Amino acid sequence: MAKSKKNKSGEMSFLDHLEELRWLLVRSSIAIVIGGCIAFTFSDFIFDEIIFAPKRGDFITYRFFCDIATKYDLDKSFCMDELPFEIQSRTLDGQFSTDLWTAITAGFILAFPFILWEFWKFISPALYEKERKYAVSFIITTSLLFFLGVLFGYYLITPLSLNFLGNYRISAVVKNDIDLQSYISVIKTTAISCGLVFELPIIIYFLSKVGLVTAAFLRNYRRYAYVIILIVAAVVTPPDVVSQLIVTFPLVILYEMSIFISAKMHKNKEAKTE
Template sequence: MAKNKNKGDEMSFLDHLEELRWLLVRSFVAILIGGCVAFACSGFIFDNIIFAPKKSDFITYRFFCDLANKYDLDKSFCVTEIPFELISRDMEGQLNTDIWTSITAGFILVFPYILYQLWRFISPALYEKERKMAVWFILTTSVLFFLGILFGYFLIVPLSINFLANYRISDVVENNIDVESYLSLVKTTVIACGLVFEMPIIIYFLAKLGLVSAAFLRKYRRYALVIILIIAAIVTPPDVISQTIVTIPLVILYEASILIAARIDRIRAKELTTTS
């Protein structure tokens, strides 16, 4: 059983379940409220955010086109058309799409509040000095998550859409993409990138638990780099500059994770030395 390290009172298993239940309830209600707000603004969200990467004048396409013109690169960077149409094949398809997209948007909007609830759940098992890190934890984790969302939306999503829309097995096949498939790509990509950007926070807690170390991360650095390069090569145009733009943030996150793990290793070694 975990106990509150500040007060010394022990929490029973049922107390943990009760706290977990209320964490889930409060988080669900927050997501529902955020989803209602998003649903009320769904017209703006779909037209100006979700469907924006489908337009050839999207900021990412213009950025790469300007880059190509400035450095005399391949003109394929200049996107003039995204050759596919979105369709809905189910009678209730657009309603379901609106509802589930609003729920996803609600989750993104209230993510800091969910982190706050998570911190409240784990804080009884922490020391006083660790509990004082609540603001740091919520702020840092939220910033990393939203940076990942922006990274996925402005880089990975448009580059993926452009690549997949222009991929052809034959001119016989015409691209009429189900809106659910399009939204699945957008939502999965941005949420995944948001979670990937949490790597330093995840490594921090894994290192605190002794499950990973800086030596382990350094040992497998080359494999991590290969995976990152493969991902960058898949979602970007066949050019070193665009692949580098996608690769750099992911490499920085990995290196930051190594530094965090190294710091935890030093603290643990110092504590062991003091104890002995």
């Protein structure tokens, strides 16, 4: 394993930084492969109880919205036995490659805290001594936000998207036989994307620290951000206010948290300057 080399001033050269980055990627890749191997051994459970669960009408999200719709006499599109489409594999290696890449995706999710730790070790030399003490808090907070985002994407956005896309019809002539990789791609992309979106407060923290984003900028574009959030919520949810609010509320909280964090960083910078 490479050891960092420092010059007489105690600073690493550009090539040394590249070497550290290379080993960061190597160690992170090994962690993902190990997590993928673990996930591969439980592939039956992952596919039957996780991947294909949102296709069944008894999925917890569908039952939740069905109960709300029944209670308040709203749209009952979630009250169903199963989504109206079949899943098929149209290539010889389709099921094997899907199993393999799904395991790697699961490995990435499992290894995410370790990847964060490696990232923290890489950037820690550029931080103040006081900031380096927050390593554990950084890992826990960032991992928690990522896992919450993955759960949000899987339990809320994914079933809403599948219900919308699976029931969408341009004509009664067209029958929906969904390709396996297309179905898996929706679930993986949604879960990972939401996990990364939930990292918005952490991203804003670092952008505010280097001066690329300010609280004033986020406040000025708040109305546009809210419009985008409402449009996304309107597309993936049934036409009722309750469902749209359930999707909108967590995203609005994330945006407001980002504004608060950016404002806090700005105050700290002003205090240090004074």
